[in-house]
Amino acid sequence: MNRETSPFRTPSTGASPTPKHASLTASTNLRYSLTRKSIYDRHLNRTKTSELSKSAFAFLFGEMVQHAQKKVYGVQDLEKKLNQHGYAVGQRFLELLLWRDGRTAKRETRILGILQFISHSLYRAIFQKAADTLEKVRENEDEYMISDNDPLVNAYVSVPKEMSQLNCGAFIAGIIEAVLDGHCFPAKVTAHTAPSELWPGRTVFLIKFEPDVLEREALRVGG
Amino acid sequence: MAGSSTSYYFVIIGTKDNPLYEAEFGTFKQGGDGVPKFREEQRHMNQFIAHSSLDCIEDLQWASKEMYLKAVDKFNNTWVSCFLTGGNIKLLLVHDARSDEPIRQFFTDVYDMYCKTLMNPFYEVNMAIRSQIFKAAAKKYL
Numbered sequence A: 001m002n003r004e005t006s007p008f009r010t011p012s013t014g015a016s017p018t019p020k021h022a023s024l025t026a027s028t029n030l031r032y033s034l035t036r037k038s039i040y041d042r043h044l045n046r047t048k049t050s051e052l053s054k055s056a057f058a059f060l061f062g063e064m065v066q067h068a069q070k071k072v073y074g075v076q077d078l079e080k081k082l083n084q085h086g087y088a089v090g091q092r093f094l095e096l097l098l099w100r101d102g103r104t105a106k107r108e109t110r111i112l113g114i115l116q117f118i119s120h121s122l123y124r125a126i127f128q129k130a131a132d133t134l135e136k137v138r139e140n141e142d143e144y145m146i147s148d149n150d151p152l153v154n155a156y157v158s159v160p161k162e163m164s165q166l167n168c169g170a171f172i173a174g175i176i177e178a179v180l181d182g183h184c185f186p187a188k189v190t191a192h193t194a195p196s197e198l199w200p201g202r203t204v205f206l207i208k209f210e211p212d213v214l215e216r217e218a219l220r221v222g223g
Numbered sequence B: 001m002a003g004s005s006t007s008y009y010f011v012i013i014g015t016k017d018n019p020l021y022e023a024e025f026g027t028f029k030q031g032g033d034g035v036p037k038f039r040e041e042q043r044h045m046n047q048f049i050a051h052s053s054l055d056c057i058e059d060l061q062w063a064s065k066e067m068y069l070k071a072v073d074k075f076n077n078t079w080v081s082c083f084l085t086g087g088n089i090k091l092l093l094v095h096d097a098r099s100d101e102p103i104r105q106f107f108t109d110v111y112d113m114y115c116k117t118l119m120n121p122f123y124e125v126n127m128a129i130r131s132q133i134f135k136a137a138a139k140k141y142l
Helices: A006-012 A019-025 A054-070 A075-104 A113-127 A172-181 A212-221 B040-060 B100-119 B134-141
Strands: A133-136 A143-149 A187-193 A203-209 B009-015 B019-026 B068-075 B078-084 B091-097
Touching: A019 A113, A054 A075, A054 A187, A075 A113, A075 A172, A075 A187, A075 B100, A113 A143, A113 A172, A113 A212, A172 A187, A172 A203, A203 A212, A203 B100, B009 B040, B009 B068, B009 B100, B019 B134, B040 B091, B040 B100, B068 B100, B091 B100, B100 B134
Parallel strands: none
Antiparallel strands: A133 A143, A143 A203, A187 A203, B009 B019, B009 B091, B068 B078, B078 B091
């Protein structure tokens, strides 16, 4: 069931859409039609239910990791790069999701609300399943964790020993960060490998909010 | 100033309070031709009015979960309506008669087009928008 919805695909392929090839091979396919020319004529829900094969996604993602690796000097740098790629996806996906909700769309104004939006609505829209857990870090007021037992992006990734710190889930972390930023909850999101006996690939996304987010939240509770 | 002389000033504000898109147009209702009929001194006032409403919006956005905040500010006879997207992009319309529902429809259409703009991999958040397509939405509802 781990398949991709295709809006996810558009931004993640980066800046190389291939309208010419597409319109040459198929007269009217899902993505491009001959009769309508501009991007404004294409309905945003056209690809809502269509899916991308897991192997195609894995290929694209693998290429993206390789591409990112060429220009970096270490694991942290690489994760930052992946995070940025995810960020661009997240910014777009957030608006698209809310647009699809139509008149019932709500902006989340509370920390818990936005975290639930991410671990349920957003996660389901991208991966067709909700995130596995959403927890608060007990020691720190400003930290939350979202965990995924078997993240799709890591399905075919085997990290070499010398880069053991790396978790390509940084890409998803970037998406989460963009959604939080979009709703004015600036935060740092990082991906960490946290294997359990049952799930060796379990990944935890650690969300650390900026201090002013908590300040604002406290004010709202008071007033 | 109601009737055929109704004019609108529409602006999209980015996350850093930077304008992304700006347009003036007149009403298309009651035989209007869509040409804005702002007096010359009113045109720059519109920008001030829109800008000053940003503070109001920042207060209101935490009190409501709605994206359409309706009329958020008023200056003399001029109203400011706001639609706030999930990514904190503000769609502002400065107008001289209160009418929530047509403006909601207008904003919904613009939001649709903004999303499409955003899906373009060559467009990034907070980049200026040059397409004139947004005026088409005005033609339908205002």
